[in-house]
Amino acid sequence: xxxxxxxxxxxxxxxxxxxxxxxxxxxxxxxxxxxxxxxxxxxxxxxxxxxxxxxxxxxxxxxxxxxxxxxxxxxxxxxxxxxxxxxxxxxxxxxxxxxxxxxxxxxxxxxxxxxxxxxxxx
Amino acid sequence: xxxxxxxxxxxxxxxxxxxxxxxxxxxxxxxxxxxxxxxxxxxxxxxxxxxxxxxxxxxxxxxxxxxxxxxxxxxxxxxxxxxxxxxxxxxxxxxxxxxxxxxxxxxxxxxxxxxxxxxxxxxxxxxxxxxxxxxxxxxxxxxxxxxxxxxxxxxxxxxxxxxxxxxxxxxxxxxxxxxxxxxxxxxxxxxxxxxxxxxxxxxxxxxxxxxxxxxxxxxxxxxxxxxxxxxxxxxxxxxxxxxxxxxxxxxxxxxxxxxxxxxxxxxxxxxxxxxxxxxxxxxxxxxxxxxxxxxxxxxxxxxxxxxxxxxxxxxxxxxxxxxxxxxxxxxxxxxxxxxxxxxxxxxxxxxxxxxxxxxxxxxxxxxxxxxxxxxxxxxxxxxxxxxxxxxxxxxxxxxxxxxxxxxxxxxxxxxxxxxxxxxxxxxxxxxxxxxxxxxxxxxxxxxxxxxxx
Numbered sequence: 001x002x003x004x005x006x007x008x009x010x011x012x013x014x015x016x017x018x019x020x021x022x023x024x025x026x027x028x029x030x031x032x033x034x035x036x037x038x039x040x041x042x043x044x045x046x047x048x049x050x051x052x053x054x055x056x057x058x059x060x061x062x063x064x065x066x067x068x069x070x071x072x073x074x075x076x077x078x079x080x081x082x083x084x085x086x087x088x089x090x091x092x093x094x095x096x097x098x099x100x101x102x103x104x105x106x107x108x109x110x111x112x113x114x115x116x117x118x119x120x121x122x
Numbered sequence: 123x124x125x126x127x128x129x130x131x132x133x134x135x136x137x138x139x140x141x142x143x144x145x146x147x148x149x150x151x152x153x154x155x156x157x158x159x160x161x162x163x164x165x166x167x168x169x170x171x172x173x174x175x176x177x178x179x180x181x182x183x184x185x186x187x188x189x190x191x192x193x194x195x196x197x198x199x200x201x202x203x204x205x206x207x208x209x210x211x212x213x214x215x216x217x218x219x220x221x222x223x224x225x226x227x228x229x230x231x232x233x234x235x236x237x238x239x240x241x242x243x244x245x246x247x248x249x250x251x252x253x254x255x256x257x258x259x260x261x262x263x264x265x266x267x268x269x270x271x272x273x274x275x276x277x278x279x280x281x282x283x284x285x286x287x288x289x290x291x292x293x294x295x296x297x298x299x300x301x302x303x304x305x306x307x308x309x310x311x312x313x314x315x316x317x318x319x320x321x322x323x324x325x326x327x328x329x330x331x332x333x334x335x336x337x338x339x340x341x342x343x344x345x346x347x348x349x350x351x352x353x354x355x356x357x358x359x360x361x362x363x364x365x366x367x368x369x370x371x372x373x374x375x376x377x378x379x380x381x382x383x384x385x386x387x388x389x390x391x392x393x394x395x396x397x398x399x400x401x402x403x404x405x406x407x408x409x410x411x412x413x414x415x416x417x418x419x420x421x422x423x424x425x426x427x428x429x430x431x432x433x434x435x436x437x438x439x440x441x442x443x444x445x446x447x448x449x450x451x452x453x454x455x456x457x458x459x460x461x462x463x464x465x466x467x468x469x470x471x472x473x474x475x476x477x478x479x480x481x482x483x484x485x486x487x488x489x490x491x492x493x494x495x496x497x498x499x500x501x502x503x504x505x506x507x508x509x510x511x512x513x514x515x516x517x518x519x520x521x522x523x524x525x526x527x528x529x530x531x532x533x534x535x536x537x538x539x540x541x542x543x544x545x546x547x548x549x550x551x552x553x554x555x556x557x558x559x560x561x562x563x564x565x566x567x568x569x570x571x572x573x574x575x
Contacts, residue, residue, distance in 0.1 A: 019557040022350070022351055
């Protein structure tokens with residue numbers, strides 16, 4: 001069972017711009033993906049966001065971003081990724097720093113309330 | 123600050139003494155020549171009016187914090203800047219033409235006032251008003267009202283207005299809407315000041331400040347349209363702690379706003395101060411009681427909304443009602459504001475921070491219902507002036523003043539918006555709204571700028 005499970009469940013981790021969060025969430029909800037975890041993170045990307053501090057242009061060393069974690073069954077991976085890609089593309093015209101999506105296999109999922117495991121618990 | 127001033131102190135004392143001496147020498151002579159006494163400075167009244175001017179200014183950072191805490195993280199600075207920008211723009215305009223338009227003698231059939239003496243406050247350098255305060259103090263006290271009124275409007279269209287366009291809007295609004303209204307209601311030759319037996323009662327700005335700002339906010343909110351994703355995505359306040367501090371500053375500052383509006387330091391000041399305190403408390407308590415019964419929980423935002431509803435309602439009434447009246451007005455304003463916000467949610471327009479729901483509605487409630495709580499001595503004075511005077515006659519005067527304020531502010535704001543929108547679009551573009559006002563218009567962020575976390 002555990003082998004079967006790990007191939008059918010995926011964890012999608014998307015790093016997006018802070019300001020894309022609302023659009024991405026709306027797109028995901030429209031696509032039927034309603035279970036997501038969102039965290040505020042910061043890191044180094046290729047983009048250099050400029051801010052102004054007392055008249056001086058400064059480039060913060062860490063750029064704030066949003067990290068989405070979405071656990072899905074394999075057949076929903078494309079739907080989810082497409083929703084994220086189209087939502088971000090529609091709004092920033094392909095600028096550097098739009099972010100990335102990572103997809104990894106997911107070993108096991110347990111729903112705390114019922115103790116269910118595997119694809120049904122997603 | 124003190125250290126810097128100390129070396130100058132003896133000099134200042136000497137010059138002050140010199141001027142006092144001069145004043146004593148000149149006063150009898152000039153009064154003989156002119157046939158009337160030049161007002162002497164009442165240091166008590168002056169001291170309180172100086173304090174009041176500072177207290178009312180304190181309300182504007184208070185409002186910035188109150189509004190700033192209620193918006194989303196990406197708009198916190200942009201929203202606070204709406205209040206701060208008003209401090210800059212309205213002060214400059216007030217000195218240039220605002221004071222003259224508001225308190226100069228009527229021109230253009232009483233639309234507003236004008237006096238060349240007030241142009242850049244050039245002619246009031248050594249003027250003392252009959253109330254015993256230097257005219258500078260009165261002018262600066264009134265300037266703070268001209269600042270806070272357009273800043274209140276910003277709550278209605280928060281999170282979606284272009285900064286440049288907002289700045290031009292409040293400048294036009296201040297000149298074309300606020301100054302004439304202020305003239306009508308508070309200038310000695312304003313037509314609402316002279317309506318009925320003793321004028322329309324607007325002690326500290328129920329119609330001039332709150333109704334005009336609330337109605338204009340409603341018009342602007344409808345004109346600009348709702349924020350993107352409103353109302354289906356929840357838009358949570360970014361920092362309610364800041365909102366609570368802001369509400370606290372507003373309550374404290376309101377003593378300057380209301381008690382200062384007595385333009386004296388005496389009995390009427392004490393009456394206004396008491397009414398202000400009582401109404402704010404009654405409004406806040408009523409809000410959390412209603413909310414507790416209706417929603418099961420007393421929220422912090424509810425408590426501070428109640429404070430504001432009570433304070434707004436007592437603003438026109440502070441000079442004429444006793445504590446029981448203040449209690450009733452505060453509680454009544456909260457009930458009606460609470461209902462107005464429920465109605466707003468049903469109607470679905472996006473008055474983001476309830477500028478109309480609290481200031482417009484609370485101001486109308488205060489200005490209308492105050493007639494039932496006017497103290498007897500006021501009614502007696504009105505009866506002496508007019509022969510006889512009833513509550514219902516005063517109600518007519520109040521309703522007329524409120525109606526005129528609503529119509530003038532509403533229609534005037536609409537015209538300003540339509541014209542301005544053709545030149546500088548008011549609505550923030552989609553990119554600005556998405557990235558947030560802070561980053562798009564100011565290039566900054568409110569929290570964790572150098573090391574985001």
